[in-house]
Amino acid sequence: MHSLTRRQAIGGLSTAFLLPALPAHAAPAPSPQKIISVWYGLILDLVRHTPTYTPPVVSRALGYAGVAVHEATASGRDDLLTLAGQLNGLAAGPVREAGAYDEAMVLHAALAGVVARLFFNTGPTGQRALKAVTEKLGAAIEAPLAPEVARRSRAYGEAFAAHVLDWAAGDGGAEIVSLGFPEDHALTPGPAHWVPTNRIALQQKPLLPHWGANRTFAMPQGTSCRLPPPPAYSEDEGSEFYKQAVEVYEVSKTLTEDQRAVALFWSDDAMLSRTPPGHWMSIALDALAAEGADQARYADVVARLGVALADAFIGCWQGKYEYDLLRPVTYINRLIDPTWTPFLATPPFPEYPSGHSTQSGAAAEVLSALFGADHAFTDETPTIEGMAPRSFASFWAAADEAGISRLYGGIHYRAAIERGLDQGRCIAAHTNALKTRRT
């Protein structure tokens, strides 16, 4: 028997601890906030283990899951406001019939429905885990309930899941073809533009070239926080573009041990980690657990962060394919050093702006508004992959480090990082303007 891992501690296997060796009638009923924690633990597991879940796709799932949690929660309380009418295309949800409800069961049924659909494509082990959590956590919730309350609560949660999924279906991101690398995409001609950077056949086309056209959540549209163009492409050694490329090259040759650790800590590779948006959700879940948050607080945080991350990837991807800029490895190999390789593997899509920077900026801005600008924390997310935790004085300190990690990794120029962080701040403002409480 192996010891409890960090992944298990924050969610996934914690379901098992909800099922102690007690008779069902004697077991304590799990709280609504515990239900959220368990389901988000499973979501982050599924993110890591479902092949289509590249960072933009993850952000979309976190967006819809968060909204489902908030809306299901708000539907049972007078002090909370629905996001219907505030988020693009979200209509009012189903109305509760008269009678008592169990909020844990409502949440469980809503999340079970939404997660099963969002991760319909996970593999056999993911399906098995989904089934186990749905059935056994459901049974633990139901055990102390009057049958009519359990039925009513489950039915309402299921109706809410259907409502959110109907809304999600038309956003442009529901169908992912060829793991996100469409065979029929035509590359932009010209030396300034992205070309494949690895020898993987599937990735000779870039990731999700149309993601920037998806329906946004709180931001009016993908271009609402449009960035100015990157420094003009030039092969002139005196140009700003050349200087930024040389900076990537020179930094790579003098990486300190800490810079390497920073690059790896924020690497968050798709299909090998929780990805950048999953990383920030993990940070938020830790903060919620640390303060002993109640259901409403959980709902507010996971909804706002999910919305901001989803909008961040749409806005960022809009810029990536508007400018379609080549990666440092292409430029440096062509003009500076044909043998150079970056410290991190170069992601298979255009360079500008930096996706990690945009979404980290958005996440930091939202979490700062929720927990405070000086909220210090220790981030243990990548310890799953064997890395040491890192401590930060604030969310923005973490976001700044996540941004510069991409320069240490040799996969982004400075402009993409600094402007990406700015873009994230702009995108988060739309999320921070949402009203979730009456007071």
Added chain:
Amino acid sequence: MRGLLLLALLAAPVAVRADEAPVVPIFAEETATAGIDHSYTGEWQYMVGGGAAAFDCDADGREDLFLAGGESPARLYHNDSAQGGALAFSERPSGLELDAVTGAYPLDIDSDGTMDLVLLRVGANSVMRGLGDCRFSAANEEWHFDGGDGWSTALAATWEKGAGWPTIAIGNYIDRNEEFSPWGSCTDNWLHRPGPAGGFAPPLALTPSYCPLSMLFTDWNGSGTPSLRVSNDREYYEGGEEQLWHVEPGQAPRLYTAEEGWKELKIWGMGIASYDLKGDGTPEYFLTSMADHKLQELAPGADDAPDYRDMALAAGVTAQRPFTGGDIRPSTGWHAQFADVNNDGFTDLFVAKGNVSEMPDFAMEDPNNLLLQRPDGTFMEAADKAGVASLLTSRGAALADFNLDGLPDLVVVNRHGPAQVWRNLGPGGHWLGLRPHQDGSNPDAVGGWIEVRTADRVQRRELTVGGGHVSGQAGWWHFGLGPAEVADVRVLWPDGTAGDWQTVPADGFYRLAEGRPPERRTFDRR
């Protein structure tokens, strides 16, 4: 008429110019008539596995066939094929009819000249002692072999220098009792080394273990001491990667490190095939996965470091999506094996494909690949033209010359579907079937090499036990010769000594006993 045409083609040995496409052999599916009626069944615990073992269980020179059954009992089929005739098998009661078998590898564990079989299982693994006449008995207790209680999905074996018994590495998958969150629960792989008085010592844990689906002892750098290559399924590990272990006599196994030049690679590792494609004495490794597959070669200037780079895209073997059938979703690859199916002197590559279990992002109709090598080292897809592009959910496989006509035939194990058998009708060039033998322990010279020299080049083949996807073979080592009617052959024995070059006529089977001239083997007519 077709038969006459094929005979005419077979009579004209294949000679390929560098600028010519390889000759595509025709494989006739004989599943319905070959006497094999078997499926690999079972749900979650059998989503991987489904191996085949091809080996001679009654010393008649023909490779018989063991098929894993998953939840169904495994079966042994005796090879009744007439030389050059249709493939014919008959089920044979053998003592191997265990359930929960994922795969199997033949290995003469006690060096008695009768092949034994290691069964990989969900539950306790079993070493089955060959008794002759295709009968087997459980030998875990007698040989002090701890079968464990894991979910075993890989095996590799070697004879360490000076050892009288083999060293067997067993790869174990996830903890099957983890229902809620099995990710990150990879259980320890085990290394079974010889005990002090015969049999095996208690196994050593190969920690860290990362859920392998294939393992191979291979002398990657020509040092004379094989290392253990492990291909791991990234679906389940946390912080894992592909692995290469030092396994040196008398020493605890230890991983090759980045400081030694090992390059991190994280794939859905499912199968390993090795072959010295460049003829330089060091093998290249083909690794199956989901979407892109890998073909690794030592990087230029690697300087005795295990610094591998991927040449799959350049060689045309990424095999990342179906090439026919209309399903364009990414592929899922399992067993891989090199064999010169058209006997042109350039080894070819077969890959078994099939969805894990209705994963909608991956092809459901995923044809198997038959990639024919061109003289320039690139490969050409020919599975559809050859007739082996099965769309069933394939797992393990074996390319073996079941009817002793010099052309490798094919058997493929399918999950929830019938095992399929194809007879290779050619055309093909000249060929050799070779089987080294040394007295004493390790009679099949595992860890040695065979070299075959024709006018213009030398083919080299490492004698390994392991790799593929839970599918092993022990029998004639096949070489295509192209137009050459004679060849020089020699064995580099596991102890490092090189046998003499000896000339043999093409188109025959030869036993290469150490210190003796090649002995041509003929077969009884059926």
